[in-house]
Amino acid sequence: MIKWLLVCMPAAIAASWFEVDPSVVFALSLAAIIPLVEVMGDATEQLAAKLGPTIGGLLNSSLNNAPELIIGIVALSHGLGSVVKASLTGSILVNLMIGLGLALIFGGLKFGEQKFDRHNLRIGGSMLMICIFCFVVPAVFEIGTPAGTRGLSIEISVILLVIYVLNVFITLVSGRKGESITPDEELDESNPPSPVWKSLSILAAAAVALAMVSDTLSESLGPTAKALGLSDTFSGIVLLGGVGGIGEVLSAVRFARSGRPSLVLSVTVGSTIQMVLLVAPLLVFGGLLLGQPMDLKFTSFEVVSIVLAVLIAKELTKDGEANWMEGILLIATYAILAIGFYNLPDMTAAAGIVKP
Secondary structure (H helix, E strand, C coil), X not given: CHHHHHHHHHHHHHHHHCCCCHHHHHHHHHHHHHHHHHHHHHHHHHHHCCXXXXXXXXXXXXXXXXXXXXXXXXXXXXXXXXXXXXXXHHHHHHHHHHHHHHHHHHHHHHHCCEXXXXXXXXXXXXXXXXXXXXXXXXXXXXXXCXXXXXXXXXXXXXXXXXXXXXXXXXXHHCCCCCCCCCHHHHHHHCCCCCCHHHHHHHHHHXXXXXXXXXXXXXXXXXXXXXXXXXXXXXXXXXXXXXXXXXXXXXXXHHHHHCCCHHHHHHHHHHHXXXXXXXXXXXXXXXXXXXXXXXXXXXXXXXHHHHHHHHHHHHHHHCCCEECHHHHHHHHHHHHHHHXXXXXXXXXXXXXXXXXC
């Protein structure tokens, strides 16, 4: 049903070409991104179907982050560094709060108590805590040496990329055995996945289309946010972060309803980890190549929100079991944070960012 929104893609491009009101262009672009992200997610799952839970989950979490990277690079090319950083925060919150929360709700309503692999929970929790440091350290460092944040961010980005490569290696070499086949998975086996070449072609076409729509979205974001009285931080966190993370949310809910909780963790927690280890440093280097300001110095409220999201998600799943009520708590936490960001003034100046 969501794929009907694909008609918004040519409409958004045409509206931008004919210089229609920026708010209309922004709304059409935002609507067009949703089905494009879903198309990329479906193609990714087709590729991952033959690779098992470990590699399949790794592929899903990696390629499901492609929309955030594409949107971020295009937005950076338009000089929207503060919005890009806010969208990173938003994607992390969406993965841990909305994606995991909805998965717990839908999975819990269908299967009752859901059980997770405690080993994977410990590994994922440890990785999330390490990821927090890449946000906390620049924020603290900026207090004493504001001018050195860019250089520090580049050095941290190199370390994050090294950790990402090592994490992929360990995941592939020592991947744990997946869950037993459920009736839902048996139905999936009766419907074999598409050929690899077809899935790759769909991924490539959707990525190009997403880049085109992201361009119209970035051009119309500033005027639209100004007209609606929205700050850069709120626009990035709630609007771009929410739309960019729709792929992970849909995948997490799909896996939860088919009784595969380990893949739920791979897509939500794993995607969050790779957002920090891969997407964030690539955007830092992308900003360097594009000559645009991009670092890992986030506002204090963004850092606090990310830390709280990680701690709450860890607390609710640390015993290896979860139910639908815990999913509601995660959704409620996101709603509280979104209200907080909406009521904050524009924090661009507070972050030390100069708008182009």
